[in-house]
Amino acid sequence: MQEYSSQAAYDRGEAVCVIGAGAAGLIAVKNLRENGFEVDCYERDTVLGGLWNPENQHSPLYPNTHLVTSRSQTEIPDFPMPDDWPDYPSSVQMLDYLKRYAAHFGLAEHIWYGSEISHIEPVEGSRFEVVVKPAAGSAARRLRYGAVIIATGHHWAPNLPSYPGQDLFGGTVLHSSRLGDGSRLRGKKVLVVGSGNSGVDIACEAAVNAASCVHSVRRGYWHLPKYLGGEPSDYALARLRRRPRWLRGLLVDRLLKGPRALADRMGITPPDHGHADEEPVRNGRYLEHVGDGAIDRRPEIARFEGGEVFFTDGTATRPDVVVFATGYRPQIACCPPKLLGIEGEDPYPRLHARMFSPHVETLAVAGLVEPGVGTLPIMHWQTHAIAHWLHIRKGDPERAVNFRQQVVAESAQYAVESTGVSSRHRLAVDAEEYLAGLGRIIDTLEQEPAQ
């Protein structure tokens, strides 16, 4: 770290630093600008859109990625998608949408591409020093900001399991994020591991394009078709939230009766938690492919042996390609773990209301939740709250203190608890409760200042 310490940091005053130009970063920049802040957004890649941009070197898109949440539940609240788009837009449309959003609000001029943030550090109390990793041949740059918003996403560090004998396996083993255009599946005997949305989508892709598809699943998920009762499922279920609680239960049961019975017939044991706790798998084709035999479901892998893979029920298969759709680990390498409430071996941040650093008032993270519903609206309301908070903190420290207490109180509800079910579960929030909490936080912020 000696190279840059000799050189003074460039002071950007009250400007805010946003790290990442994916959906969360773009929405953060827009909402900060709307609140009068100067913003510098740093993106390590050369393009915006984050994981939705296949030109992003690390994009985890797999063949035919479509939204699993419907348009009306996914679009940014103050910038709706074109209403002649399909209920479930494709990844190409999603990228087009994010590009339009950036152009519409003039965000590009605030983004610095090819600029990876390698380190951030609090200085002078609540300000931050930010280190931009040097491009080949040049020195690292250091800048100072009034606040930092981390929007680096959580789909970049593949979570790869390791089973006995895996190292000696002769076939191809890859993570779902490295599948690219899917040509590697064509005509092959494929084993897909993991039963989240990616695993299920990829199994369907293999069911159609590969020579055969075996799908190893460790545990049950809720399976939802993309439509329920003639409406997009997420919309149909969200709509029922308006009903009184006693009635809602009955109506939800009625809507889910068919899909549950079908899952049951396919031998899928439902998970031991309510469907709102975790993102359900949304794919209408999967169970039909299981039903027509194109997808052969097996339990968890026990071991690899030569060219064969054995499952815990003693059966085996001999795949050409093994695709691990086993998710990602959150990884915010540029930030000292303590500032995110990370302690010990556990890599999961413990943030106030899932966004504010428990230690520094001017550090927040956007988009680090799995709400089981469209994520863009959540990012919008999060960054709306963060931007308002920074704004108030600047002008009215007394209100800022009240607000802080409100946030801490709200946070108690979303304490990260491990259920041990899966790692992704750790980022899960009940969308309904979380949004209500965000609503209360925003209301506190927007109350007319006391004269």
Next chain:
Amino acid sequence: MSLQAWVRRTRTPEPAPVEREVIVIEPMDLLDAEISDDPEASPVLCCTGESAGASAFNALWLKRIAGSGRHAAAVSVRGQGNTPAAPGGPDACAHDVVQAATGLPRQAVLVGHGRGAAWAALAAARYPAAALVLVAPRQMPKQPPKPVGAPRVLLAVGEADAQSKATQAVAGAYGVAPLTFAGDAAGVFTGPGAEGLLDAILSWLGNRD
């Protein structure tokens, strides 16, 4: 837009999509060497309650707005002009305005005339308009929703309406003093006061945006 309003909206059926008529005149279209596109200036999107829809702005407004270096557009909401009719009240018309606005290249100023002012006001609660201009508003919501993104608001009314209760209510809701123009609401497109009104709006916009 409050989070609560958004939650409610995402849980009610979306208005049926319609193919909307949007008329656009860009500064370049005027073929006048004197006029150049000002990339810093926000585009302007107009709507009116009159059944002609977008074409009402064609004769004078769009050309004059484009003449000031701005991308000028007007939308016909469902049932107006060349936009097919479709079910839906003021909320659906506001939806049409928002859809037209998000289709423009940059953050737009919303200008609403007559009942169109009410739709523009509703639209501004869902979409962060660069500015909101209400011309001779009619049938405004009793309590207009708070615009998102805190845009500047201009209220322009005909002389005859300057003191009316309705005008005062709108002025009070937005905390602005109304600007009065010669003539009445019907004359804003062609009447003798039309050019003066337009110039007043454009100079207000030009002040700061």
